[in-house]
Amino acid sequence: MHTATLLCSCTDRTGIVAALTTFVAEYGGNIIDLDQHTDNDSHHFFMRLVWDMSSSALSREDIPGAVALVAKKFVDMRWNLSFGTPKPRVAIMASTAPHCLADLLLRHQMGELNGEMAMVIANHDDLRELSEHFRVPFHSIPITKDNKAEAEAEQLRLLEENDIDLVVLARYMQILSPAFVSAWEGKIINIHHSFLPAFVGARPYHQAKARGVKIIGATAHYVTAELDQGPIIVQDVTDVSHRDEVEDLIRKGRDIERQVLGTAVRLHLERRVLVSGNRTIVF
Amino acid sequence: MHTATLLCSCTDRTGIVAALTTFVAEYGGNIIDLDQHTDNDSHHFFMRLVWDMSSSALSREDIPGAVALVAKKFVDMRWNLSFGTPKPRVAIMASTAPHCLADLLLRHQMGELNGEMAMVIANHDDLRELSEHFRVPFHSIPITKDNKAEAEAEQLRLLEENDIDLVVLARYMQILSPAFVSAWEGKIINIHHSFLPAFVGARPYHQAKARGVKIIGATAHYVTAELDQGPIIVQDVTDVSHRDEVEDLIRKGRDIERQVLGTAVRLHLERRVLVSGNRTIVF
């Protein structure tokens, strides 16, 4: 099936849904999925619209122009149009922990992720064999105190040369520079552990153990300048008890991390995530 | 805010969303919530559309006729229109267990349920004081082997006289006759416990204990002729272990039952549930 997916948002007013769905219907498109949300506080409108183009009178080349005409009526409308193909190209950045990387590659192999796994970039060589098992090119770029800028330049060059659309930090244990983050805003997904209450400082699992928390979790979010504070895409938790040693917390954390990251990447690649300020609308 | 809520379904074809949303926009209505679903297998279309009528050029009296005109274009469209007021009137049927009844009445008191708790009908007198504490009229209609038909006739008379829209079976331990069920099809919500695997026969919690299940659950569903087999509205489960005695399973079951039933009643009253054959679409 040939489909078009439109994500759009603007200040709410009468007639937005009618205008866009009428446009689709007029040209013979059949709506497969429509999800909309109006934020009561900000009076902002969000919509995800998917339609079947099999009988469409408009070719793929003509649709963007036609959408632009409709969008113009709603002054501040931001929109993004995509088709099933070509699939978004994904780069996974990792360090040494295999669980998130293996999980993403396995999900891709099983057809769960609507993207191309274009390459893995790591600052260690440990995960080369894993990547290669899944036929994904592996680039090892070691990072030291002294070469950080050069290493990042090399990473950015690789991303650009390979037409990457999305960067997934799969337990990548280096902090990206503000310039990197800024250049790829809204296109980097990170996973980090989450606790109730939150713990500041090193060794959070040890703190969680000492504090006797009964739940641990993970949060997948877009990366912004403020570390670990970007728009949240997916969160989940699991129960823990005094019986769980620190290593058990870490094991349970891994399970939640890969589940949450895998889900966030899937939702992003299906174009189900709209960012609004510091939060997301996930359709 | 004055709102109108339209639930509709029909065979899928091009232009349904456009036709209905254009109708709303033309008369100055502003869409607050739109949720649609197309079933891939049956090619059936489902939609829930809520709009603000504050600036509507159509009065409440004129809307049904106008919707009917649009609906006619889509041959087999079934639709249901409702406004915030008057609120649906609810009758709760119960026996002796207070947990589901107390939960529903408390949720209503806190403003969670968009309906009027019109009365409680019970086959025992145990729950009279509880109902009266929440200012809900209580009708006790004892049921014996010999008076079952008369008792049900009395129940049906009460439901009719009080303009009841929804009947909630809150651990009502009598089986309704096929005639009752048929007369109130799609308007009776029941709650029952659920197990993996399912247990046939008496004392399911004892069977669950003997079988060593690790999960127990509850299912809220519309009542149909086939006992406990009607369209499912809400399900949930909770973990159990060998440490849980039968009484613990029953206690945990109660918690799930009231949570699941309360949610199902809320969703129904907000007109978020569409029935299609033996399943539901819950928007």
Added chain:
Amino acid sequence: MHTATLLCSCTDRTGIVAALTTFVAEYGGNIIDLDQHTDNDSHHFFMRLVWDMSSSALSREDIPGAVALVAKKFVDMRWNLSFGTPKPRVAIMASTAPHCLADLLLRHQMGELNGEMAMVIANHDDLRELSEHFRVPFHSIPITKDNKAEAEAEQLRLLEENDIDLVVLARYMQILSPAFVSAWEGKIINIHHSFLPAFVGARPYHQAKARGVKIIGATAHYVTAELDQGPIIVQDVTDVSHRDEVEDLIRKGRDIERQVLGTAVRLHLERRVLVSGNRTIVF
């Protein structure tokens, strides 16, 4: 069945379990439940031991002295012994929100809580009728800026006169003084909402909505001098999405709050909670 429940903790060493279980066996007691935990980091030992005294050669009066003799062998052992009766006496403190209070009283009515609901103390009169419906004495002690000390003195007097063993803060919207907290250390259970990430300041549900969190939760804990930072007994969460308005978050929060608080009170009354520093061991 007459049972004895022993909670104890001490520095771990060889032979603790053997000494205590041999003591029970020697006097004809039969162990019904034994749960122990050794903390790897602090090398501290914790145990909960329940035995049937039906055939015990020791009377209830003689047991404490006999336990003391065994405990002496393990220098720093702290222990607490209780029997099924008399049941712990519980005072619930509340303000205006009924959900946690109603939930606790209903659970007690259904036999889930192994204590006496001795009284409700509130700083408003709203919940009087609810308490009285469940036959629990209700004391209204209004609190203003000027009478805070007197009001608290009156509260403390009531707790003492009524031989209260446990104070449950069921959405009690006043902060207890350090003196109150100190006098009742380890005997006050509070419930508060929890978020990932945590929000500082007023109106946390509005902050959670603005931040777009995908999970909200609640934490039941013992009250200590540091507000909301005492040993955690129970935590749970529920999923939320952009569709949930602030009022939906609050509604979902209520469901989690009462579930978590009810569970924490049940566990405490069954003497399943041991406090160790700022965390709990929940057997």
Added chain:
Amino acid sequence: MHTATLLCSCTDRTGIVAALTTFVAEYGGNIIDLDQHTDNDSHHFFMRLVWDMSSSALSREDIPGAVALVAKKFVDMRWNLSFGTPKPRVAIMASTAPHCLADLLLRHQMGELNGEMAMVIANHDDLRELSEHFRVPFHSIPITKDNKAEAEAEQLRLLEENDIDLVVLARYMQILSPAFVSAWEGKIINIHHSFLPAFVGARPYHQAKARGVKIIGATAHYVTAELDQGPIIVQDVTDVSHRDEVEDLIRKGRDIERQVLGTAVRLHLERRVLVSGNRTIVF
């Protein structure tokens, strides 16, 4: 740390815990973990006892005999003793689906599973590369209508020759013969999907979709003669809705399957599972 783990069960009577813990203490063992359960209905006692042998006066060779002496006092006691080494040897049987196999091998690589992944036996060749990536010998034994008996004989020969302790069916799509099951009773773990209600017959995910269930799950259990009816070790579920197509149900099913199977295998290898009739005690 050198540890010994004792699993035992017998008819409940006074003094069992005392006898066994005294035995451990007498020989200088320090109890690390003790978990016991008495089944109220069957009056059966179950215990898992782990102790540190670092300072034990008994050598590993002498312990079984010493335990046997204690056990004799409790007529019908069944017991099983194990030490950290050698680790149990695991054979994984699979067909073509990689998700459960990959998950188990990854968990093993990360140190979560206390066993040796000795080999993979599959009736197709698809998973060879995956197994070999994780350095686990792969045996492909094709099965047809005609060679079923020979194939099974070959499988049994491999299991025996390789001193296998546990067989894990990781989406192995063949039914084992009664003789196979009987020979390996209590030593084969299977994973299968679970639904509320249960569905009989082919294509359960399609049935679940048609029935509109709101939850799907998975159950890990020991294999017995009665298909899919053996003692349950772990169960879990996940939410689904009308938005989930059959392929989404299958995807969500995979996530639950591998989580549940991975947990069950871990618990078995840590000797935390006792079978009693058709149910388990999981410590």
